[in-house]
Amino acid sequence: MNFEQINLHLNAYKEHDQILDAAKYLISSFGLEHDNFAGFGFREELSPNSMLLTAEGALGQAQRVMIPKNLFDFDLNLVLNMLAHEMLHVRQKAPGNIIEDKNEREFQAYYEMLFHKVFPQVPEVSDFHKKFFGNKALEYYRRMGEGSELQRKYAEQKTEVEQLIDELS
Structure with missing residues (x-):
């Protein structure tokens, strides 16, 4: 994966305040997508130096991943791992895959x-x-x-x- 290219894309998204599109771009670029994913939404920012992401939705239902608007102010490797964490929850809550x-x-x-x-x-x-x-x-x-x-x-x-x-x- 060419991180320089990815950062260029992310910066363009950030410049135009397209944070949700930037997050979609990342999950697509790193193969994190899943059929049980219902999209991204915004949640409150915790602080300039901490972040919280959540996968929301009932077990067996489509999951929406909630991200803070300042998500891309953090280290890209950390952001990718946080997104992977939530996208794993999306899979864990999918019909036929449920981990209760x-x-x-x-x-x-x-x-x-x-x-x-x-x-x-x-x-x-x-x-x-x-x-x-x-x-x-x-x-x-x-x-x-x-x-x-x-x-x-x-x-x-x-x-x-x-x-x-x-x-x-």
């Missing part, structure tokens, strides 16, 4: 941000963000319940996350 447990959905999404198994074309983030996302994955793993069936299902991935965090520390 929120902790499982979040664990899978944070794991994806670290290892890019579903979206291999998404670039890596900084070590700082890898540690942050790894710790978030472990938090959702803990919430699955000590010794639960879900924890057993993800024990191997949990070990991968712990090893990555150790390597980065």
Whole structure:
């Protein structure tokens, strides 16, 4: 993927205040689309140095990904990983694919941000963000319940996350 070209496109979108179009361009360029995706909408900005994206819609229904208007003020690799996280939720909530447990959905999404198994074309983030996302994955793993069936299902991935965090520390 030619990041210089992508940044040129993104800057043109930003110049014309076409933030939703810029987000569509990115998911298309990085193969993040899914049939269960209902489009983008705006959500409130948290602050100039933090962002929150959400996938909204009932399980089994089309999902709308809500983004802040200042999304493209952040590092592109981070933005791509945040979009991939939400687009994984779009898939997880699709008919025939539904993952009902929120902790499982979040664990899978944070794991994806670290290892890019579903979206291999998404670039890596900084070590700082890898540690942050790894710790978030472990938090959702803990919430699955000590010794639960879900924890057993993800024990191997949990070990991968712990090893990555150790390597980065």
